[in-house]
Amino acid sequence: MTTMTDTSNAARFREFKMPDVGEGLTEAEILKWYVQPGDTVTDGQVVCEVETAKAAVELPIPFDGVVHELRFPEGTTVDVGQVIIAVDVDPGSGDAAPAPAEAAAPAPVAEVPAPAAAAEPEPEAPKGRQPVLVGYGVAETSTKRRARKGAAASVPAAAAAIQGEMNGHGAALAAPKDRPLAKPPVRKLAKDLGIDLATVVPTGKDGIITREDVHAAAAPVPAQAPVPVPVQAPAPAPVAAEAPAVSGTTVADARETRIPVKGVRKAIAQAMVGSAFTAPHVTEFVTVDVTRTMKLVAELKEDKDMAGVRVNPLLIIAKALLVAIRRNPEINAAWDEPNQEIVQKHYVNLGIAAATPRGLIVPNIKDAHDMTLPQLAAALGELVSTARDGKTSPAAMAGGTVTITNVGVFGVDTGTPILNSGESAILAVGAIKLQPWVHKGKVKPRQVTTLALSFDHRLVDGELGSKVLADVAAILEQPKRLITWA
Known part of the structure; x- marks a missing residue:
């Protein structure tokens, strides 16, 4: 049978x-x-x-x-x-x-x-614009939830409407009390700091927990003044204060915190070690007067053709690097170790290093060499916004050829950047500061910055690296070269 x-x-x-x-x-x-x-x-x-x-x-x-x-x-x-x-x-x-x-x-x-299989389903929530993810906009949906054992049969319409008004998206089902509103990067920060979001008081719009709220919750409580102890009965020193913290355990008065390295941070660590000990790095520096570039930035901000896009010094620096690569295309290459070949790229995928709560990532602008200045400005703005929201895709970080890292936003003058894996060069931009500078034979206050270019010495020799760095500096000193050299 x-x-x-x-x-x-x-x-x-x-x-x-x-x-x-x-x-x-x-x-x-x-x-x-x-x-x-x-x-x-x-x-x-x-x-x-x-x-x-x-x-x-x-x-x-x-x-x-x-x-x-x-x-x-x-x-x-x-x-x-x-x-x-x-x-x-x-x-x-x-x-x-x-x-x-x-x-x-x-x-x-x-x-x-x-x-529960036998439970009656709850009434379907009104169809319309429903919250999808906190910080990720809204979408059309008709999501409903089955009733559970011991749960109420339905959500009152009034409560749903109130919750919808709080979220700013119209009527919606009330959010569970045990799921505080916070964006993914904020949740990651709370996780790293060992903070329970349910205990954090939100100050953001619509009751959303912000990074500042998490930091405030993680701040130590000020110690109270010690109470005087009678001389005849001195209080013994607390033993727990002298006990060492247990490794890997979060303790309130611990002297150190151990954070598991995984995800993006783990990949960054492995890539940086691999790059530093595989590609022979050489770094060159140049200090340049960028006063005229800063004036150009101010003028472009008022230009109607640049309306709707963000204009800043990084935009002009990025365009200057693209022009320098066009004049010295050999630097836009990669080292093929298995085949022992230098692979020259006829396109530029311009990487921009971005600091995020999950670590440093380097998304890149595809085919940046073909973009006009307004197009490049729009692409830069979108890239930075997406990175800050934690929504950068793996595809956006693949295939980079040359990278820019702007350490100047942290007030740093310069550094020796490590190459992004698989690339031949990376340009570090320092802080732009008002400094005394010899201009037309006289010492005057000028806007000055320092550039640092690291390159893979297996395929980029000193002459080529110096030419590229000198070209970038020359363009920033005289931005009209963006036209004459292009």
Whole structure:
């Protein structure tokens, strides 16, 4: 007698596996779940945010249904290919739920109860503009949640309307009290500092927790003045104050904090070590009078053709570097170690080093060499805005050819930058300061900065590196060369 297998129940539950969101990455950490068991999801809806070794990425679900199970809690590092969420694509069938497909997969998130099969569904929230992620805008949706055991049958319409007004997006279901409003970078900061967001008092708009709120919560409480102790009964010194902190444990009065190195910071550390000990670095410096460049920046800010884009010294410096590369194209190259070849690039993907809460990242502007000044300004603005929001994709950081790092924003005069992996040169821009300078035979106050160019000495010799740096300096001193040299 042949045993027949019922496949209808298995087909009802679909599993979504951790995808390879980068270029050959093998794992990613789940930073935040945006759905819970019982939530209705639609094809393309973002269900979680993960951090790879390159960036934080939002993952959309590829099918419709009701969330049945979350296989991993937040903060877990998951291998590519492992199932992270199970979705009931036919919730009305009433069949029993299957057991997890992977025996080795962790149990569902403990704090989220499974949906009750016998419970009546709650009324659907009014369709309209619903909050998607704090800090990530809104989207059209009709998300609803199944009722759970012990939970109220419905959310009063008045409470939903009040919550919608607080969020500034119209009527919406009230947010759970145990999920404080905060952007992903702020949540990351709180995690690093060991701060529970539920204990932080929000001061941002619509009750959103800001970075300042987290820092305020992490600030030590001022010690009170000691109470005088009678001479006849001196108080013994507390033993706990002299006890050493336990390694790897967060202690209130610990003398040190240990932070696990993973994700973007781990990748940065590995890339910098690999670059520093693989490519022979040479760094050259030049100090230049950029007074005329600063005047040009001021004029461009008033130019109607530059309306809607941000104009700053970095824009002119970036354009100057692109012109210098056009005059000295050999510097725009890479070293191919396996084939022992120099690969010259006929395009410039201009990298801009950006400091983010997750560490330093270097997204790049694709084909920057073909852009006009307004186009380059718009691309720079978009790149910086995306990086600050923590939404830079791995593709945006791949394929860079030359990089600019602006250390001047921190008040630093100069430095010796380390090459971004796979690139031949990186330009560091120092702070622009008013300094005494010999101008037309007289000492006058002028706007001055220092540039530093590091390059891979395997494919860039001193002459080539010096020419590029000198060209950039000459353009910043006389910006009209942007026209005559272009």
